[in-house]
Amino acid sequence: SQQGEEDPQALSIQEGENATMNCSYKTSINNLQWYRQNSGRGLVHLILIRSNEREKHSGRLRVTLDTSKKSSSLLITASRAADTASYFCATDEEDSNYQLIWGAGTKLIIKP
Amino acid sequence: NAGVTQTPKFQVLKTGQSMTLQCAQDMNHEYMSWYRQDPGMGLRLIHYSVGAGITDQGEVPNGYNVSRSTTEDFPLRLLSAAPSQTSVYFCASSYSVGTMEDGQFFGPGTRLTVL
Secondary structure, eight states, rough: OOOOEOSSSSSEEESSOOEEEEOSSSSEEEEEEEEOHHHHHHHEEEEETTTTSSSSEEEEEEEEEEETTTTTEEEEOOOGGOEEEEEEEEEETTTTTSOEEEEEOOEEEOOO | OOOEEESSSSEEEEETTOOOEEEESSSSSSSEEEEEEOOOOOEEEEEEEETTTTEEESOTTEEEOOOOSSHHHHHOOEESSSSGGEEEEEEEEEEOSSSTTTOEEEEEEEEEEEO
């Protein structure tokens, strides 16, 4: 079953602007992870935030986690054409038995 | 390191045929998994393994078998292909088993079409 739900499904912005994607989930988690998938390729792990963390940074990426609302956001600052990709959140549920649960993804297009 | 490798990259099967998708990793990861990705959807877990000799079912295991005889290899076998198995298949691996803390490393995928 799909736990993570990304919002929006698609996002198109100008190069240089910031892009924000959101992920909601349903149950208690150990951590939440964000991945990027370029067209036709495998997924690449971007960043992981643990359930006891509220915010995490990695380069131009900023992730927040609100466990009370069961939601997370991924912010990409100063977007570049190379950021064009689909972005997925995945949750490690507390009782997941070694399974990540994936959302359907946000398709991000950066216009030059 | 080659990371996670998958073969073949593309495959066309006829209904009823069987085949094996190969996956190998050279990072000494204990955890390996197989996902399928259908258009407009996230990944769905087919089978996973927490170590050599140990496998378990994921969300959508029907029609697929796996084995894990070595740490490096985790092949996925389609028993009798059906059009509903047309999809892109990804193999992934990770260091940790307990809390999935390190993120997963993905192969490039196998695009399978069943006619």
